[in-house]
Amino acid sequence: MSADHKKVMVIGGGIAGLTAAWELSKCDVAVDLVEKSDHLGGHAIQYCCKATEECRQCGACSVEKMLKNVVEAPNITVHCGVEVGRVVRNGGFEVGLQASSAAAPAAAPGCDQRYESNPLACAAAHKFSKNNAALDCGRAPADLTVDAIILASGFAPFDATRKPTYNYGKLPNVVTGLELERGVRASGRVLRPSDGQAPAKVAFIQCVGSRDERLGNLWCSHVCCPYALRVSELMKHHNPEIDITVFYMDIQNTGNNFPAFYEKCKQDLQFVRNIPVDVYPMEDDRLRMRYTTESDGTPVDAEFDMVVLSIGIMPGLDNQQIATLLGIGLDADGFFQSAESFNRTATANNGIFLAGTVGGPKTIAASMAHAGQAAYEAMKYLGGAE
Amino acid sequence: MTDIKQTDMEEITIATDVLVIGGGLAGVRAAAEIAGLGYKVTLAEKSAALGGPQQSPGALFGLSAEEQKTVADTIQAVSAHARVDVLTQTRVTAFAGVSGDFTVTLATSGDVVRQQKVGAVVVAADFTIQPLNAAYGLSLSDGVVSQSQLDALLADKAAKARLGGKVVAFLVGFGQEGNPLVMKRVMKSVVALAAIEGCTVYVYVNNIKVAADSLEKLYMEGRGKGAIYFKLTEAPHVSPDGKAITYRDLVVRQDVELNPDLIVVEEALVADAENRQVAELLRIDQDAWNFLQSDNVHRFPIQTNREGVFVLGASRGIQDLPAVWTDAENTAMAVKGFLGNGTKRVPKGKAVVDNGKCTFCLTCYRCCPHGAIYWVAESNKAVISPVACQTCGICASECPMDAIQIGGFSDTELKAEFLGNLAGGDPRIVAFCCQNSAFEAGQMAAQFKMTLPAGLQMVKVPCAGKVDLDYILTALAEGADGVLVLTCHEGNCKSERGNTYASWRVEDAQRMLVEAGYEKDRLRFATLASNMGKEFSTLLMDMEARIKELGLSPLKN
Numbered sequence: 020m021s022a023d024h025k026k027v028m029v030i031g032g033g034i035a036g037l038t039a040a041w042e043l044s045k046c047d048v049a050v051d052l053v054e055k056s057d058h059l060g061g062h063a064i065q066y067c068c069k070a071t072e073e074c075r076q077c078g079a080c081s082v083e084k085m086l087k088n089v090v091e092a093p094n095i096t097v098h099c100g101v102e103v104g105r106v107v108r109n110g111g112f113e114v115g116l117q118a119s120s121a122a123a124p125a126a127a128p129g130c131d132q133r134y135e136s137n138p139l140a141c142a143a144a145h146k147f148s149k150n151n152a153a154l155d156c157g158r159a160p161a162d163l164t165v166d167a168i169i170l171a172s173g174f175a176p177f178d179a180t181r182k183p184t185y186n187y188g189k190l191p192n193v194v195t196g197l198e199l200e201r202g203v204r205a206s207g208r209v210l211r212p213s214d215g216q217a218p219a220k221v222a223f224i225q226c227v228g229s230r231d232e233r234l235g236n237l238w239c240s241h242v243c244c245p246y247a248l249r250v251s252e253l254m255k256h257h258n259p260e261i262d263i264t265v266f267y268m269d270i271q272n273t274g275n276n277f278p279a280f281y282e283k284c285k286q287d288l289q290f291v292r293n294i295p296v297d298v299y300p301m302e303d304d305r306l307r308m309r310y311t312t313e314s315d316g317t318p319v320d321a322e323f324d325m326v327v328l329s330i331g332i333m334p335g336l337d338n339q340q341i342a343t344l345l346g347i348g349l350d351a352d353g354f355f356q357s358a359e360s361f362n363r364t365a366t367a368n369n370g371i372f373l374a375g376t377v378g379g380p381k382t383i384a385a386s387m388a389h390a391g392q393a394a395y396e397a398m399k400y401l402g403g404a405e
Numbered sequence: 406m407t408d409i410k411q412t413d414m415e416e417i418t419i420a421t422d423v424l425v426i427g428g429g430l431a432g433v434r435a436a437a438e439i440a441g442l443g444y445k446v447t448l449a450e451k452s453a454a455l456g457g458p459q460q461s462p463g464a465l466f467g468l469s470a471e472e473q474k475t476v477a478d479t480i481q482a483v484s485a486h487a488r489v490d491v492l493t494q495t496r497v498t499a500f501a502g503v504s505g506d507f508t509v510t511l512a513t514s515g516d517v518v519r520q521q522k523v524g525a526v527v528v529a530a531d532f533t534i535q536p537l538n539a540a541y542g543l544s545l546s547d548g549v550v551s552q553s554q555l556d557a558l559l560a561d562k563a564a565k566a567r568l569g570g571k572v573v574a575f576l577v578g579f580g581q582e583g584n585p586l587v588m589k590r591v592m593k594s595v596v597a598l599a600a601i602e603g604c605t606v607y608v609y610v611n612n613i614k615v616a617a618d619s620l621e622k623l624y625m626e627g628r629g630k631g632a633i634y635f636k637l638t639e640a641p642h643v644s645p646d647g648k649a650i651t652y653r654d655l656v657v658r659q660d661v662e663l664n665p666d667l668i669v670v671e672e673a674l675v676a677d678a679e680n681r682q683v684a685e686l687l688r689i690d691q692d693a694w695n696f697l698q699s700d701n702v703h704r705f706p707i708q709t710n711r712e713g714v715f716v717l718g719a720s721r722g723i724q725d726l727p728a729v730w731t732d733a734e735n736t737a738m739a740v741k742g743f744l745g746n747g748t749k750r751v752p753k754g755k756a757v758v759d760n761g762k763c764t765f766c767l768t769c770y771r772c773c774p775h776g777a778i779y780w781v782a783e784s785n786k787a788v789i790s791p792v793a794c795q796t797c798g799i800c801a802s803e804c805p806m807d808a809i810q811i812g813g814f815s816d817t818e819l820k821a822e823f824l825g826n827l828a829g830g831d832p833r834i835v836a837f838c839c840q841n842s843a844f845e846a847g848q849m850a851a852q853f854k855m856t857l858p859a860g861l862q863m864v865k866v867p868c869a870g871k872v873d874l875d876y877i878l879t880a881l882a883e884g885a886d887g888v889l890v891l892t893c894h895e896g897n898c899k900s901e902r903g904n905t906y907a908s909w910r911v912e913d914a915q916r917m918l919v920e921a922g923y924e925k926d927r928l929r930f931a932t933l934a935s936n937m938g939k940e941f942s943t944l945l946m947d948m949e950a951r952i953k954e955l956g957l958s959p960l961k962n
Contacts, residue, residue, distance in 0.1 A: 045742055068934035074702065074897035080934045081702050083845065134855040138939065141853060149849040149938070207939035230621055237622050239615040269636070271616040275694050275722050278582045292638060313638065316655050360472050361730040363618075379618050388706035388728070391735040398738075399441075 025401040028053060028114055028165040030103060030341070033061020034078075034383055035375020035390040036171035037085040042394035043169075044092040048401065051163050052095055055102040055119035057156045058146035060086050061173050063383055065147050067203035069249035071256035076274055077249050078383030085387075086150045100156030106344050112168055112370070116160035138205035147204070167370045167397045170355065171390060172341060174376040177228025177240075177330040184297045185224070185328055192218075192304050195227075195330045196246055209254050211325050213304035217258060218324035222308060223247045224294060225267040229331030229380075238352060240331030241380040244271040247329045248284050255287045264289040264321070266310065274384075298326050332380040345371055354379045364393040372396050413753040417792055419505030420524035421747040423740060424449065426497055426683065429457030430476060431718025431729045432529030433483045438737035439527070440488040444744065447521065448483065449495040449511055455480050457531045464556035466586075466726050467593040476726075492518070500526075500686045503779055504713035504793035505749065524744045525713040526687065527736055528697055530677045532719035538670040540580030541643050545670075549647040552590050552672040559597050570603035574650055574665035578611030579640035581673045584723050585617035591671065592623045599630035606632040607663060609641050609650065617725060643668070674723045688776045689714055690901060696721050703899045707736045710901055711776045712793045713743050751791040754812045756800070760786050762808035769800035769809060774901040797900035798871030802910070814867050819876065823864045824883055830860040832886035832952040834945065837876065839869045841899050842935050843891030847945075849938030856942055858949040860886070869893070870903025877914045877928060884961050887927050887952040889945075894932040904932065924955050 027043050029036045032054030040050040058064065064086060066079040089095050098116060105115030130141040146154065176197050179187035187193045191213040194202075203209055211218050225247060229240040244267070251263045265288055273280055284290075295308040306323045334353030335341070342349050347366040350356040355377045357363040364372045374393035375386040421444055425436045428450025436448045448455075456476075463473045483489050492511060495518065499510035505524050512518060536551035543549045550558070558564040577583065577591050591608065598606045606627070613636070615621045628634060635641075641652035647668045654661045676695035684691045689709040690699040698704050698721040707715045717732035718724060724732070756777075758769075765785045770778045777793035778800065780786060789800070789809070801809040801816075810816065823835050838844035844865045850857055862885075866872055869892030880888050890911050892904035911930040919925050931944055 042738060046738075068894075068937050068940075070894040070897065070932070070934060073895040074893070074934075076700055076702055076896070078702050078705070080842070080897070080936055081705060083935045084841075087845075130854065134853050134942075145853050148936075149845070149852045152852060204936065205939065207937070207943055230615070232625075237625055238619075239617075239621050241616040244616070269613040269615065271612070271614060272582070272584055274700065275692055275696055276700050279693070281582060292636070313655060316658060360469075361475065361727050362734075363727050363731070380616075384702075384705050385728075388731045388735055391706065391738055392731045395438075395734040395738045 025049070025166045026051065026164070027167045027169060027397050027401070028112070028163060029169045029171055031061070031171035031173050032059040032097070032099070033171060033173045033375065034063040034082045034085060035173065035377075035386040036061070036169070037082070037089045038387045038390035039169045039171055039374045039394045040095050041085060041088045041092065042391050043397065044094050046398055047094070048398060050095045051165060052089065052097045053101060053103060053116060054097065054099045055121040057100055057154070058148070058151045059089065059097065059099070059154065060148055060151070062176065062197065065197065065204060066200045066246070067250075069253045071252055075249045075252070075280075076276070077245065078387075081383060081387065083148060083150065086148055090150050090153060097154060098160065099154050101160040103341070103344060106168075111164060111166040114163040114165060116162065118160060139202065142201070142205040167372070167400055168345065169372045169374050169393050169397055170341065170345065170377050171374040171393070172335050172337070172377055174332040174380070175334065175336050177333050179227060179328045179330055181234065182227060185227070185326070186298050186300070187328060190298065190300050190304070190306060192306055192325045193298055193328065194325065195328050196243060196250075197330065199250060199327050200246065203250070203253070208257055209250075211304070218261070220262040220323050221254065221264075221325045221327065222323045223251065223263070223265045223327045223329055225265065225329045226294060227328040227330045228333060230268060236331070236333070236352070238380060239271060241271065241385070242382050243329035243331055245273040245382065247327070248273065248280070251288050252284060263287070264291055264323075266291050266294055268292065268294060332376055335377065338377075347371055352379075362392070362396070364389065364396050370400055414750045415753045415791070417505070417749045417751055419744065419747055419749055419792060420507070420522040421445070421744050422447065422521065422523045423525045423527060423744070424497075424509055424521070424523045425527045425529060427529035427531060427720070428452075428455040428491070428493065429529060429531040429718070430479070430726065431720070431733060432527070433480050434730060434733035435527050435529055435717060435736045436489050437479060437483045437486065438733055439740050440486050442737060442741050444488070444740065446489045447511070447523070448489055448491045449497060450491070450493045451496050453493050455484065455491065455493070464560060465590070467589055468726075497686060503777060503790040504711060505790070507713070524747070525715070525740050527740065528683060528687070528714070528716045528720045529718050530680055530683065530697060530720040532674045532723055533677055535673045535675055536670060537580030537673055541576055541640065541670055542645055543643060543647055543668065543670060546647065548666070549668045549670065551670055552594070555594055555669045556590070559594060565601065568598060568601050568604050568667070571666040572605045572607070572663070573598055573667045573669060574663060575606070575608040575610070575669045575671070576640070576643065577608065577671040578613075579609075580671055582612070583614050583671065584674070585614045585620055586674060586723050586725050587671060588614040589617065589620060589623065589725065592620065592627055594669070595627040595632045596623065596630060599627060599632045607665065608632060608634045609652065610634055610636055611638060618727070676719070680720070687711070687714055689716070699901060701896055701898075701901065703897070707732055707739060710774050712795070715739055749792055752812055755791045755796055756789040756794045756809060756811050758787050758789060759808045759810070760784070762806045763787055764806055766805060768803050768805060772799050772803045774799065774903070795900060797868035797903050798866070799868065799900060799903055799906055802871055802873040802906065811867060811871065814871060816873070816875075819864065819866070820879060823862055823876075823880055826862050831957055832858070832949060833860040833862065833884060834858050834887045834889065834948060834952065835862045835864060835880045835885040836889040836891055836945065837864050837866055837869065837872045838891045839893055839903070840865050840867055842893040842897070843933045843941065845935035846933045846937045846941040849936070850942040853938055855938060856946055858945050861945060868898065868900045868903035869907035870898075870900055872907050872910060874910045874914055877910065878917070881918070881927065881958065882960055884958065886958040886961070887929070887948055889929045889931065889948060892930070892932050894934060897934065923959065926951050926955060927958065
């Protein structure tokens with residue numbers, strides 16, 4: 020049995036791609052990791068630690084750890100700022116890489132001197148992780164010859180402007196869950212975008228883009244309840260006086276410990292089983308929402324300092340293009356279709372495997388497990404098992 | 406792994422056979438994959454047959470005929486595999502040794518059948534199904550059935566036909582919080598019932614757990630076929646005879662009563678009650694819900710606190726079959742990574758016991774979170790397995806005789822590091838940082854050019870559990886104006902309890918400081934994660950400000 024001297028291309032350097040690359044590298048399989056942006060870690064490297072007096076098992080630190088593993092692994096070559104332009108099946112795969120349009124310029128004025136002058140911009144300028152420092156995304160893309168491909172190109176966060184009544188993008192204090200986490204990661208706490216002050220009253224609106232019949236998005240994104248509740252508890256930990264309301268349809272679990280965690284959340288937060296339709300501007304950049312109470316149906320007019328839209332996991336924007344390149348199919352929702360019912364890494368094109376949210380919404384933990392499975396399947400395909 | 410500096414490596418031969426405990430679908434899948442990699446597998450199942458205690462996985466997991474065939478084929482293939490030794494009605498009665506060199510005793514109905522050396526152990530426990538009728542004040546009867554009983558009715562053509570024209574009501578999410586697999590069972594049967602001519606379906610439900618592939622669509626399918634879901638946050642009132650269900654409708658603001666012909670009460674899927682014994686036998690940590698894995702991200706997905714012991718499927722949570730398949734393949738990958746070809750190269754002197762100092766008190770054996778320490782009866786000395794040891798150093802700090810040294814992090818090396826750098830800008834702050842969390846955060850803060858104290862000296866330790874009381878006191882005595890011990894958050898320590906040991910030592914040292922007339926605030930304990938660069942900066946600047954208030958250390962020479 021041997022997968023030695025074989026090479027695998029992993030498309031996408033988010034948590035699934037990093038995990039797949041690392042697992043293969045541990046089995047002495049050389050990896051070319053292709054990432055279209057200028058940093059590794061994808062969306063997940065932008066998430067904050069949500070520990071209060073104890074760890075909440077969100078997995079954000081696992082991304083940091085996996086990123087370090089990958090950049091230090093001698094048999095993983097990272098190609099950043101590039102995307103796959105051409106794939107020819109030829110026993111293995113001949114792959115043409117091209118410069119990506121998605122690689123953002125890393126310039127952020129002032130970050131050489133003082134981080135605190137603009138934490139958000141500086142965190143982005145440093146590519147969100149110290150472990151991304153050595154990445155050189157300026158090299159000319161090369162062509163690759165590989166024996167198998169793992170597709171880990173991830174997801175697109177829901178574009179909240181598609182729900183125009185929330186006024187996202189127009190009102191400064193309407194933010195997405197991703198922006199909220201990025202802010203905590205950069206500044207260490209939650210601040211109102213309009214004035215940089217700590218908010219006293221915050222609302223979370225769940226299922227923004229998910230479980231939405233009108234948009235045709237008939238799936239739950241798995242991660243939004245966990246991140247909203249964990250960040251809420253973190254805010255409560257920073258400021259016990261803060262007033263947080265969670266507008267929801269059905270609360271989803273965080274993990275085995277969910278029953279205990281949810282009990283604590285119910286003590287600390289207000290839950291309203293009603294998804295408000297409109298967010299209106301008020302004075303001082305405050306926000307107003309209307310909803311009816313569940314207990315007696317009374318209409319309530321409430322004001323908030325900040326409204327967080329718990330945006331969900333959508334299919335990657337270039338999924339169709341990638342599907343065509345690789346000769347594999349998408350499901351009705353636009354995620355990549357798995358070819359087997361139990362092994363969800365399999366595709367219709369033997370030698371190409373799915374890892375992480377390309378196949379549908381997943382938590383960090385589930386993405387890592389799925390990516391480990393994809394690496395194992397690739398290794399088996401390369402002759403590492405019967 | 407830690408970055409031990411030694412260049413000297415030694416080769417250790419380990420056993421390569423694998424024991425899989427539990428012959429349910431998870432155990433069968435893991436055994437098949439591990440055998441496929443070339444290892445010999447013993448598959449021990451306590452019941453009489455493989456496939457798990459659930460008599461009909463088809464109904465339980467909502468499988469199609471084709472999927473049921475895949476499951477049956479998988480079981481058949483394992484039974485026939487030349488490298489898999491299937492032992493039914495067999496339990497593990499004794500377990501000894503260390504990772505890579507375990508000795509396991511297997512017994513059938515109490516008789517010892519064999520004693521065997523294995524390098525790795527895989528635990529594939531099944532979950533247990535518990536009807537929750539009592540939570541609703543109901544007894545099971547012809548008119549009140551559990552989810553499993555309904556599944557049986559639906560599998561029986563005649564019984565299914567008798568549900569035509571009937572009103573069926575489900576109660577779910579009030580007897581437990583539930584999970585997607587519980588919900589999937591309900592939704593599958595809702596769809597089946599709604600397809601029966603004249604059958605009307607009502608579902609009284611709390612949180613609908615749809616965070617799994619395709620469940621939202623299954624929910625919509627049932628509703629599309631006419632099933633009505635009442636989403637409530639409190640359980641409806643159910644008459645003890647099961648003849649009436651009443652709930653407060655918030656739209657029409659009045660009580661609404663339903664008189665169903667059949668009530669289906671939810672079932673909980675919980676960890677196997679025998680997990681506790683398995684955990685004790687194998688010396689692995691559990692979570693608060695009796696699963697065989699602590700709730701710690703370092704264990705993602707199938708690792709335990711012991712090297713070479715892996716847990717999958719319902720051993721670690723309630724999971725649907727695709728996740729069981731995922732777990733099984735991750736387990737095979739991890740087994741291969743651990744066993745390799747049976748020869749392990751490990752750094753020489755990873756953790757060493759000084760036999761001259763060891764008094765065989767076995768403190769190290771008891772405090773080792775990785776089950777890496779054993780003893781040799783002839784010499785009465787503790788021995789640390791270089792295969793099992795993860796070099797956290799908790800034993801080294803706890804050893805009352807200072808008889809244990811960790812490679813790359815010996816007392817001499819660590820002290821030289823912080824003592825050698827104590828000269829320079831004031832105030833001098835020594836921060837002992839766990840290499841898995843706070844040290845990473847500190848490096849991030851420095852690299853991102855966040856504000857940090859000019860007199861900061863970071864000392865990397867393999868785990869905060871390695872921070873000896875002696876280090877803290879020596880740092881203060883030798884000129885540090887302030888000392889911090891920075892660890893992982895509770896529940897995030899790679900060695901489970903290193904942060905707890907560190908916090909105890911800080912408390913002890915603070916008490917000693919106060920008794921000696923010094924300020925308690927010169928010493929601080931805090932928790933951080935590797936991605937908390939900003940919090941590291943804030944914490945350190947707070948510390949510097951406090952030390953400036955207190956003034957330079959009176960101990961400074």
